[in-house]
Amino acid sequence: MRDTLSRSFRTLQIDTRLVGMIAALLIVWIVFDLLTEGRFLTPRNLFNLSVQTASVAVMATGMVFIIVTRHIDLSVGALLGFIGMTIGWLQAQVLPDLLGIGHPAIWIITVFVGALIGAAVGAVQGYIIGYLAVPAFIVTLGGLLVWRGAAWWVTSGQTVAPLDSTFTLLGGGAEGTLGATWSWLLAAVCSLAAVVLLFLSRKRKSDHGFTVKPLAADVVLAGLFVAVIFGFTAVMNAYAIPSRAAARMFEARGETMPEGLVLSHGIAIPVIIVLVVATVMTVIAKRTRFGRYVFATGGNPDAAELAGVNTKLLTVKVFALMGFLTAIAAVIASARLRSAANDLGTLDELRVIAAAVIGGTALSGGIGTIYGAILGAVVMQSLQSGMAMVGVDAPLQSIVVGVVLVLAVLADIVYRRRTGD
Known part of the structure; x- marks a missing residue:
């Protein structure tokens, strides 16, 4: 085994x-x-x-x-x-x-x-x-x-x-994050970049005569990359900003927070x-x-x-x-x-x-x-x-x-x- x-x-x-x-x-x-x-x-x-x-x-x-x-x-x-x-x-x-x-x-x-x-x-x-x-x-x-x-x-x-x-x-x-929308956008960009780089690397190896793994393996690997990136983003977006903190964020901009609005942290800037x-x-x-x-x-x-x-x-x-x-x-x-x-x-x-x-x-x-x-x-x-x-x-x-x-x-x-x- x-x-x-x-x-x-x-x-x-x-x-x-x-x-x-x-x-x-x-x-x-x-x-x-x-x-x-x-x-x-x-x-x-x-x-x-x-x-x-x-x-x-x-x-x-x-x-x-x-x-x-x-x-x-x-x-x-x-x-x-x-x-x-x-x-x-x-x-x-x-x-x-x-x-x-x-x-x-x-x-x-x-x-x-x-x-x-x-x-x-x-x-x-x-x-x-x-x-x-x-x-x-x-x-x-x-x-x-x-x-x-x-x-x-x-x-x-x-x-x-x-x-x-x-x-x-x-x-x-709470404020040092991308929020839900920008986090999903970043996830999409990173996923696309990961898939493109993976297959460019495969093409470069093939062009120079190196052994490449089966195409199915690269497809599975690309799928794993995408799943991990979007999975991480989903978890970060699932963490909601506390209502009081969200209200203070609106107040700092001179606005009133809409009732019932839920904001997500998203991906943090340090990440x-x-x-x-x-x-x-x-x-x-x-x-x-x-x-x-x-x-x-x-x-x-x-x-x-x-x-x-x-x-x-x-x-x-x-x-x-x-x-x-x-x-x-x-x-x-x-x-x-x-x-x-x-x-x-x-x-x-x-x-x-x-x-x-x-x-x-x-x-x-x-x-x-x-x-x-x-x-x-x-x-x-x-x-x-x-x-x-x-x-x-x-x-x-x-x-x-x-x-x-x-x-x-x-x-x-x-x-x-x-x-x-």
Whole structure:
């Protein structure tokens, strides 16, 4: 039975590791739904889960490149906290005095400054690692301490609030969503894009003489893509905005909410950000010279350098990209909380690394996928959210997450030994 199933997966070119991760995620969801008497698999909780996963998922895509090149970045959580405090201070205390309260440029300037800081910090750390040959573990461990201290120094440890109203939309919430109509439209566009890309890839392989899977298999796969996209959208649209919150939204526009009107949350803006980041990072990984260099360097650094790859400069670029994505995550995290506190991003570095590793990124380098890291982030957040709903104490939550991380690495090692990867 197992051999038949394995042959079927090989014929259909299905990633068995991905199937295993999805199966594990579904088991986690079902178990927690049973333990919470049906409260876990509800539109409300799944909406919250998608928003809570966003910041870690964004950073996990960058951590894939870091680990693939045989490095590690322990500073991302502290850097997120530093950037979050800085951009919070900018939009709460600096820009309103310069531009006026509620100026439409405040959130744009804030995001730009945060991205610039993140990329610059990442580049500096990458330079120390690549050109000065200081191990990434030491550099980023030092960064963890430096940026956590700097986060406190920005505002002397005081929480920054309130943040710009437009900026907070980037964190989700009742107003930070697309609503039902635009969510369905986005689902249709994404479904069409997925189907077109799938069959373009099939045509490209066929044109170059590569073996392609049976047409029926691609049709089934396309159907699964469409079903997942529309299914997710249906769940997000099933979560209605509370009537009082909806009424306040109408009042803010100077309108009166029609009696009996029900508004849906739809897809949250943070989820859209994750979708855009995942798409761009996948294209970078698979369709650009930079992406090929990253995986070549991780597979064999010496061979890559002999082939003409500037591995030192590549290290700077990879860490600068990680810093940039950390800034995007800082925007999402601070906007979701509508404030910036000194403890923002605490332990996120461990969650991000765990998400990448659980998603199949090999600590030995050279192997990793963007979609795997995002799925790993969902698994991590599902465990934490589920245990919180069940009432598991925080120390025990940490124990469970640690055990899951070790088991995930062990399972990955066993899988690679059996498959010869």
